[in-house]
Structure formats: C-alpha cells, structure tokens
Amino acid sequence: MYICFDIGGTNIKAGLFSHDGEMIEKVSVKTPPEYDRILDILISIAESYHSLKACAVAVPGTCMPADGKVLFCPNLSALNGHNLKNDIAAKLGIPVFLENDANMAALGEYFFFEKNNIKNMIFLTLGTGVGGGAILNGQLLTSDISLFEAGHININPEGPRCGCGKRGCLETYASVSGLLRTYANLSSAQELPDGANKVFSLYKSGDRVAGLSFEVLGGCLGIGMATLANILVPEKIKIGGGLSEMSEAFLPNTLKVFSKHIYPAYRDKVTIELSGLKNNAGLSGCAATCMLGR
Missing domain, CATH: 3.30.420.40 (ATPase, nucleotide binding domain)
Structure with a gap:
C-alpha cells in the first residue's frame, strides 16, 4: 500500500x-x-x-x-x-x-483519466492559490526543480501584490483570495463574505456583485490559459481544485476570453474541461x- x-x-x-x-x-x-x-x-x-x-x-x-x-x-x-x-x-x-x-495533480488526472485519450495536457488547480502542471508526449514536464508555476504568470503588472512578492499574478485574480478581494473591491457592503462558498451562494441567489466577481475571475483565467496554450498547444486544458466546483459561475467567461486571446491557428486545437478526478x-x-x- x-x-x-x-x-x-x-x-x-x-x-x-x-x-x-x-x-x-x-x-x-x-x-x-x-x-x-x-x-x-x-x-x-x-x-x-x-x-x-x-x-x-x-x-x-x-x-x-x-x-x-x-x-x-x-x-x-x-x-x-x-x-x-x-x-x-x-x-x-x-x-x-x-x-x-x-x-x-496533472500526473494523477493524466495517469488515471486521460492517458489512453491524449498525449499533451495542461492541468490547472484553482484553490488557495493557482497551480499548474503539464503533460508533454505522455510524460510529466519536470526537472531538478519543480516547473510550470502557472499561477505566477503576469496578468496585470500594476495589479494586487501576490504572496510571491510580485504584482498582478494570475493567482491574485483566479484563486479564493483573489475572488474575495475582487468582491470586496466591487462591493459597498459593510459585511463581506467569509469564503468562496459564500460568494457562490450569493451568485446563485442573483447577487450582481458576486456575479461580476466570478466574471473577473473567469476572464483572467481565460487570459492565463490562452498564454499557456500559445506556448504548449495542449490537446486539453483541465481545471481542478475547489473553485472548479463553482465553474458555472466563471467558466462561460473563461471560454469567451480564451477564444479571444488564443493564437488563431490553435483555437480549434485546444479544449477546456473540468477535472475528472476533481479534488x-x-x-x-x-x-x-x-x-x-x-
């Protein structure tokens, strides 16, 4: 065992x-x-x-x-x-x-779910932070130092300070803390949500600020995905992590922005899906x- x-x-x-x-x-x-x-x-x-x-x-x-x-x-x-x-x-x-x-996570999703279907894949985890892994020709992309820090590609050089010390990383928008920060910036409410689940509940009840907050998350995620896809051209980009379970709130805008920003020749080569193994x-x-x- x-x-x-x-x-x-x-x-x-x-x-x-x-x-x-x-x-x-x-x-x-x-x-x-x-x-x-x-x-x-x-x-x-x-x-x-x-x-x-x-x-x-x-x-x-x-x-x-x-x-x-x-x-x-x-x-x-x-x-x-x-x-x-x-x-x-x-x-x-x-x-x-x-x-x-x-x-x-990328290896797990590929080994147990995709190895008989595709050879190239990007996997993104959305949770406390944003992580990423890549499968190229059926193998995990790795080296003597762990690679593919997808959460720290830059979305906005003047954006919020990230935990890594830089500004405007994808993680500052497409993570739980990013979602809560966006909600706080857009809201005039005195009492702010204490977690992503609360923002999602507000979204489902029709709260406009919650909807806009997820829209920002989804748009930034789409830009990040397009940036990665323009380099590696994976057959699939798969999304996991806790926030993936709230995909109905952000994925439509992710797909829209991704399609806009990906290199035209690659647009029909890459599909975006949720993780089969989830968390x-x-x-x-x-x-x-x-x-x-x-």
Whole structure:
C-alpha cells in the first residue's frame, strides 16, 4: 500500500492507496502553521497504517523533487528551506517522493483519466492559490526543480501584490483570495463574505456583485490559459481544485476570453474541461508516482 499526502495552505489531505492505485481511505486535517507540527501530522497518519511500500507528498510551491528540499511556498512559508523528503524517510524507512502539488495533480488526472485519450495536457488547480502542471508526449514536464508555476504568470503588472512578492499574478485574480478581494473591491457592503462558498451562494441567489466577481475571475483565467496554450498547444486544458466546483459561475467567461486571446491557428486545437478526478487529482498523482517509482 502507498500513503499519499497533498499539503495545502488550508488543509492536509491524506490518502491510502492500494498497489494498483485504488483509494482505500482518505482523511483531511487543518494545516498547522509550524513545520514540526506539519511533519508530526504526516508521520502520525502514516504510522497508523501497516505494510506501506512508499510515500509521496505534494507541496504547494517550488521544490527539488530528487533532492527533497522545499524551496518556496507562497501560501505556506513554514515548509520553506526544509528537506521534507528526507525528514519523512528518516521516520518511516520507506521510499519517499516529493513534487509540486499541481504537477502531482496533472500526473494523477493524466495517469488515471486521460492517458489512453491524449498525449499533451495542461492541468490547472484553482484553490488557495493557482497551480499548474503539464503533460508533454505522455510524460510529466519536470526537472531538478519543480516547473510550470502557472499561477505566477503576469496578468496585470500594476495589479494586487501576490504572496510571491510580485504584482498582478494570475493567482491574485483566479484563486479564493483573489475572488474575495475582487468582491470586496466591487462591493459597498459593510459585511463581506467569509469564503468562496459564500460568494457562490450569493451568485446563485442573483447577487450582481458576486456575479461580476466570478466574471473577473473567469476572464483572467481565460487570459492565463490562452498564454499557456500559445506556448504548449495542449490537446486539453483541465481545471481542478475547489473553485472548479463553482465553474458555472466563471467558466462561460473563461471560454469567451480564451477564444479571444488564443493564437488563431490553435483555437480549434485546444479544449477546456473540468477535472475528472476533481479534488482528488493531487492524491491520485501521488499514488501514480509511487506506482511508477519516480
């Protein structure tokens, strides 16, 4: 069996998988702000199971997959500078694999859902931040440092400050925090929504500001997708993460803006779809990594 972890800025998801990639059990706990507590949670969950063959971990930022060091997580700085791979391996005594969370999600979506259909794919995760991964010729695009930080392509050089320190990243518009910021900027209400689910509820009830907020998110996402597609020309761009479950509120504008900004020769070559694995893509990518042994 394999133990897999998807560490997010809000929650840590853990999944126990069989040798053929079937999820047997899944748990989720709040992500603490300290590294030692994060490590303790991972070890505690792993040690509650027996006969583990390998472990894989998805982290919300830039890492060195082979070396095991986490370099920079904009929304979870507690991981920065730590060798998470070695720290887990020292406790569990089994092979440990490490990769960026969106890269893991891209691999999971491809390996379990698309590998018999296409060869080239971009996967975007919309949640606390915006992540991205790419499959080229049936293989995850990777290197000695995790690649494809799609959330940090620039949408507006004078835009809001991002957690990475730059301004106007895609993430500042197409994430949960981006949605809430846009709503706050457009609204004159004294009491603002405390989460994306609340903004979505307002949208469904006909709230005009909520609708405009999702429209901004969708438009910026369309620009970002077109930018990526103009470089890689994937057969599909797939959308996962928590915000993908609210796609009815933003996807129509995403498709409209994407069609406007993509290079004309590529317009009919790229389709946009929601993830088949939804919020389990990251954990499934971890399982695929364990199965592949890399």
